[in-house]
Amino acid sequence: MKPAKNNGKSGPSLHKCPTGIVGLDQITNGGLPRGRPTLVCGGAGCGKTLLAVEFIVRGATEFNEPGVFMSFEETSEELAENVRSLGFDLDDLIRRKKLAMDFVRVERSEIEETGEYDLEGLFVRLNHAIDSVKAKRVVLDTIETLFAGLTNTAILRAELRRLFLWLKDKGVTVLITGEKGNGTLTRQGIEEYVSDCVIMLDHRVHDQLSIRRLRVVKYRGSTHGTNEYPFIIDEQGMSVLPVTSTRLLGHPAATTRISTGVPRLDTMLDGKGFFQGSSILISGTAGTGKTSLAAAFAKAACQRGEKCLYFGFEESPAQIIRNMRSIGINLQPYVDKGLLQFHCTRPCLYGLETHLTIMHKQTEEFKPTVVVIDPVSDMETAGSVQDVRSMLLRLLDYLKGRQTTTMMTSLTPAGDSVNHSVAGVSSLIDTWISVHEIEMGGERNRGLYILKSRGMPHSNQVREFVFSNKGIELLDVYVGSSGVVLAGSARLAQAAREQAEDAASKQEILRLRTQAQAQRKALEAQIAALQAQALAQNQAVEHLAAQDQLRGVQGQADRTAMARSREADVAAPAVASPQRGRHL
Amino acid sequence: MTRLPKKIKARARKPQPAEVSSDLWDLRLYVAGRTPKSVRALENLKRLCEENLKGKYHIEVVDLLQHPHRAKIDQIVALPTLVRKLPESMKQIIGDLSDTEKVLLWGGISSRNAKSSPAGTDGEGA
Numbered sequence: 001m002k003p004a005k006n007n008g009k010s011g012p013s014l015h016k017c018p019t020g021i022v023g024l025d026q027i028t029n030g031g032l033p034r035g036r037p038t039l040v041c042g043g044a045g046c047g048k049t050l051l052a053v054e055f056i057v058r059g060a061t062e063f064n065e066p067g068v069f070m071s072f073e074e075t076s077e078e079l080a081e082n083v084r085s086l087g088f089d090l091d092d093l094i095r096r097k098k099l100a101m102d103f104v105r106v107e108r109s110e111i112e113e114t115g116e117y118d119l120e121g122l123f124v125r126l127n128h129a130i131d132s133v134k135a136k137r138v139v140l141d142t143i144e145t146l147f148a149g150l151t152n153t154a155i156l157r158a159e160l161r162r163l164f165l166w167l168k169d170k171g172v173t174v175l176i177t178g179e180k181g182n183g184t185l186t187r188q189g190i191e192e193y194v195s196d197c198v199i200m201l202d203h204r205v206h207d208q209l210s211i212r213r214l215r216v217v218k219y220r221g222s223t224h225g226t227n228e229y230p231f232i233i234d235e236q237g238m239s240v241l242p243v244t245s246t247r248l249l250g251h252p253a254a255t256t257r258i259s260t261g262v263p264r265l266d267t268m269l270d271g272k273g274f275f276q277g278s279s280i281l282i283s284g285t286a287g288t289g290k291t292s293l294a295a296a297f298a299k300a301a302c303q304r305g306e307k308c309l310y311f312g313f314e315e316s317p318a319q320i321i322r323n324m325r326s327i328g329i330n331l332q333p334y335v336d337k338g339l340l341q342f343h344c345t346r347p348c349l350y351g352l353e354t355h356l357t358i359m360h361k362q363t364e365e366f367k368p369t370v371v372v373i374d375p376v377s378d379m380e381t382a383g384s385v386q387d388v389r390s391m392l393l394r395l396l397d398y399l400k401g402r403q404t405t406t407m408m409t410s411l412t413p414a415g416d417s418v419n420h421s422v423a424g425v426s427s428l429i430d431t432w433i434s435v436h437e438i439e440m441g442g443e444r445n446r447g448l449y450i451l452k453s454r455g456m457p458h459s460n461q462v463r464e465f466v467f468s469n470k471g472i473e474l475l476d477v478y479v480g481s482s483g484v485v486l487a488g489s490a491r492l493a494q495a496a497r498e499q500a501e502d503a504a505s506k507q508e509i510l511r512l513r514t515q516a517q518a519q520r521k522a523l524e525a526q527i528a529a530l531q532a533q534a535l536a537q538n539q540a541v542e543h544l545a546a547q548d549q550l551r552g553v554q555g556q557a558d559r560t561a562m563a564r565s566r567e568a569d570v571a572a573p574a575v576a577s578p579q580r581g582r583h584l
Numbered sequence: 585m586t587r588l589p590k591k592i593k594a595r596a597r598k599p600q601p602a603e604v605s606s607d608l609w610d611l612r613l614y615v616a617g618r619t620p621k622s623v624r625a626l627e628n629l630k631r632l633c634e635e636n637l638k639g640k641y642h643i644e645v646v647d648l649l650q651h652p653h654r655a656k657i658d659q660i661v662a663l664p665t666l667v668r669k670l671p672e673s674m675k676q677i678i679g680d681l682s683d684t685e686k687v688l689l690w691g692g693i694s695s696r697n698a699k700s701s702p703a704g705t706d707g708e709g710a
Contacts, residue, residue: 105659110675112690115625115682120616121648121660128652150662150678 014221017065017137017173020058021051022361023240027216027225032197037164037174039194041185042201047212047233048177049074050083051201052139054237055175057088059137060098067137068129068172069101072145076101086237100129106149113151119159123166130172138167141177144188153188164193185217196220202228209351209382214240230353232361241357241394251400252277258370258405261300262293264474265433268450268459274431275455276369277403279396281376281425283410284435288446289465289472290409291315293435294372295324295331296472297407301370302334309368310342311359313378317342328471341366352383352391360398371399376408376425389425396428430454435465438477438487445487448474464491609633609641609691610670614660616648621680625664628681636693 016030025031032038032055040048056067069090071079079101080090093099102125130138143160150156167174176194178186185191191198198217203210213228231240257272266273274280280297282290294310301308312320320342321331334340343362347355363371379388392408399406410425426432432451437444449462463474464487478486478494486494613629615622626645633641648655648663658667662678668691677690687693 102656104661106661111662112675112677112686113679114677114686115679116621117662117664117679118621119661120619120663121614121655121665122662124616124648124652124663125655125660128655146661 016222017059018063019051019055020062021054021238021240022364023229023231023242024051024214024238026242027214027229027240028197028219029222029224032173032175033219033222034173035171036168036196037176037194038197038199039176039178039186039191040199040201041178041180041191043180043203046180046201046203047231047238048201049079049141050086050233051199051238052141052175052177053079053083053088053090054086056099056137056139057083057090057093060093065136066098066100066133067139068126068133068135069099069139069141070126070129071101071103071141072106073142075103086233086235088237097133100133100135102126102129106146108149108151111149117152117155119146119156119163122159123163126163126167127170130170136172138172138174139177140174142179143176144178144186144190147188156188160190161193197222206351207383209348209354211351211353213353230357232354232357234361239357239361241353241360241398252403254403258304259300260293261296261298262465262472262474264463265293265448268461268463268474269431269453270456270458272456274405276405277400278405278430278454279400279428280405280407280431280433281410281429282407282433282435283412283451285412285437288435288437289467290411290435291320291374292324292327292329292467292472293433294374294407294409295320295329298340298370298372299329299331299334301405302331302337302339305339306370307338307366307368308334308340308370308372309363309366310340310372310374311362312342312344312374313347314375316344320344326469327467328469341368347378347382350382352379352387355379355382356391356395359395363399363402363404369404371404371406373406373408375411377410377412392425393428426452438464440486441488441490443488443490445491447477447487464488607640608670609637609668609693610644611641611691612644612646612658612667612669614646614648614655614658614663614665614667616663622664624680624682625666628684628687629666632681632684632687632693636688 015034016025016028016032017034018025018031019028040051042048053069056069059065059067069076069079074082076090083090090099090101094101104122104125126138129135146156146160147153164174176190178188178190180200181187181189185198185200195218197219200215200217202213202215204213205211212231212233214231215228216224216226225242229240229242231238254276256276257274258276259273260266260269282293284290298308298310310317310320315323317335321335324331331340335342341362343359345355345358350358359373376392379391382388383391396406429452431453433448434451435446435448438447439445446465447462448465449460450458462477464477465472465474467473475491478491611629611633613622613626615625626643629643633643646654646658648660654660664678664680666677666681666687668675671692675690677687681687
């Protein structure tokens with residue numbers, strides 16, 4: 001009795017009998033132990049019988065394993081009536097020899113006991129039923145009723161022990177239901193005999209909201225999820241939410257990028273947008289455009305031909321479509337094409353776990369690549385902060401596991417710090433975009449920045465984001481000298497002011513340049529004048545010098561002539577004279 | 585156990601004693617094969633009837649191993665089970681019928697017994 005641990009999906013060492021119940025087979029790594037008894041216990045109205053019926057019906061319809069349903073509480077007719085609303089047609093299965101039903105009625109007032117007896121009659125009936133349809137599955141619902149009908153518990157216990165051994169020998173997979181007892185799993189301690197697998201169901205009401213949960217208490221020879229898993233019962237039967245937080249490490253990490261639906265936002269995210277399969281949070285105060293961003297994201301997904309599932313907790317689908325149309329995001333065509341599906345409920349309608357289960361179920365059915373939850377903060381009305389966190393953790397974990405990109409919006413109470421949003425889910429978020437209001441100059445505008453974005457370089461700038469009838473646009477904001485971000489008309493005013501300043505400074509330059517030119521010209525003129533003056537002076541000097549020389553030559557000549565006339569002796573320096581005369 | 589089929593056949597003559605219903609005890613004993621308990625039950629029953637209802641009873645023994653479908657029809661869980669068809673009663677008595685007092689009380693069989701055996705006087709005074 002010590003088989004190797006069943007490691008996830010590969011190589012099951014223990015034969016499993018799939019229940020066909022959504023989620024339960026995942027938790028139990030493939031189903032109930034084949035050929036062995038499983039005990040399903042819980043309080044009144046927790047869904048034990050339903051689980052048992054579904055086990056039998058799915059076995060007969062989906063796995064071609066006929067079953068026997070032995071009821072100790074309800075007649076076959078009552079039971080068939082009760083489960084018809086879930087789409088189970090027991091009468092049809094009986095006709096097709098896929099199901100044998102037997103109602104065992106044990107009424108204490110109608111039974112007198114004397115001496116020794118056994119439960120061989122029950123064995124005979126069960127054996128007969130099993131043989132009549134060649135059953136592989138057997139349900140005993142609720143066998144403990146026998147204790148109410150028969151007084152000799154010593155015999156009963158011995159016989160039940162024998163019954164389970166006998167059923168094991170028969171090789172049928174048995175599901176036994178049992179009512180929760182005081183401090184024990186079942187009233188009569190049936191768990192003592194059924195030790196292979198025990199599943200406990202629970203239906204509790206917290207803050208007027210009912211939550212159904214399932215837990216695998218033990219599963220001999222197999223690994224199994226040990227948490228409490230929420231489940232729902234709806235028109236398709238039971239579905240368990242198999243989300244566990246242990247799968248986290250197994251997430252694939254895609255490198256594919258997908259558009260945010262706002263081109264400028266893509267640019268801020270390294271030019272490529274979000275990672276596929278990442279979780280995105282858009283937090284902000286009321287009316288900052290969270291839903292619009294989500295709608296743009298949803299539209300972008302649909303434009304790529306992908307499926308988007310939109311969970312709304314505040315507005316109806318019609319209202320979202322109408323409102324988004326006003327900013328140029330028309331979602332209706334995608335709804336018509338079946339690419340976009342809305343699922344809108346009030347958060348207070350169910351408990352958190354039920355929400356989670358429904359979201360899980362919808363996702364499984366619709367198989368979207370993109371999921372929008374708008375807004376996730378509304379969940380806080382359905383549970384405590386801790387519960388919301390735990391629920392989101394499991395939801396995101398699940399969505400991540402199936403590579404679904406998830407965008408959640410979250411309302412931050414005004415005046416609160418940005419980090420408050422959604423119960424500190426920050427650690428679960430890959431890309432966190434914060435939208436906030438910028439209030440100044442008598443108006444209110446929207447600012448956007450990326451708080452974090454794992455695995456990519458991203459812009460650290462605040463952008464103003466504006467709506468037009470063409471969609472969402474991101475604009476640079478002006479940061480004034482005092483560090484104040486300017487947006488809206490302040491931004492426009494600032495832009496105008498800067499433009500004016502720009503023009504003014506250009507004119508000034510032109511003026512200065514002209515002035516400089518004029519000055520240079522004046523200086524040049526002055527320089528020319530001075531040069532002319534200098535030249536003139538020089539010429540005058542030269543002229544005087546020439547005159548002077550001329551005068552000297554003339555004097556010499558005069559003196560020579562005079563001497564000649566006086567017949568005087570001359571030293572004769574007359575050679576240079578003709579040269580100098582030519583120079584002048 | 586070879587006697588069993590005869591008993592079942594005998595039951596076919598049932599309409600005859602039905603006319604004197606108050607005087608006839610039509611009993612049906614369910615067993616599954618020849619187990620010590622079933623043998624003991626049948627012995628106890630026969631002795632009891634011989635002592636108290638001589639000539640006024642009829643016992644049918646149904647072996648569920650041979651007629652398993654009858655277990656469901658007659659709502660049999662425990663074995664051996666004794667059912668009283670006449671005088672008609674919903675109440676079964678289960679076990680090896682070792683407690684004669686109880687069986688007599690259950691069967692409304694007391695008058696003869698009261699006369700023949702002092703042990704039964706405390707059962708029915710009238």
